[in-house]
Amino acid sequence: MKKLDNIDLQILTLLYDDADITNKDLAAQIGIAPSTCLERVKRLKQSGVIKGSLIDVNLKTIGGNIEAIAAIRLQPYSEEIVNQFRDDLLQFPEILNLYHMGGSYDYYIHMSVKDSEHLRQFVFEKITSRDEVTTVETSLVFEHSRSGILPNFDD
DSSP states (O other): OOOOOHHHHHHHHHHHHOTTOOHHHHHHHHTSOHHHHHHHHHHHHHTTSSOOOOOOOOGGGGTOOEEEEEEEEESSOOHHHHHHHHHHHTTSTTEEEEEEOSSSOSEEEEEEESSHHHHHHHIIIIIITSTTEEEEEEEEESOOOOOOSOOOOOO
């Protein structure tokens, strides 16, 4: 893909803050025709710059009263084990995000559960019961915030 120009960056900045913005409003804020804006967004998606769009659900409204992060160490450590661990865990609805890490822990798992018993059972049954898991350190999340500001990597 060609280098992103200023209009592409403006589109990304506005969509990063509000993925629900209409194409008409997006085009108006940038000062381009809606048809041009739509084509640029399509190109950004086709080229893989935009991987998708997500909704931000208030988990408490659907019963997710507790969020937690579990730090996990795996042993033995191989690409096959790491990939299988990831693929298996992504099948559970409690899992919000998985982070494969370098450093002291191999994975950080962000999860949402209905209560402390659900958390306890989930960790025991789905994580610590696995042969490759040697360490699990679980911490409660009191607040989760996401920046609406697109990082700027220009020099």
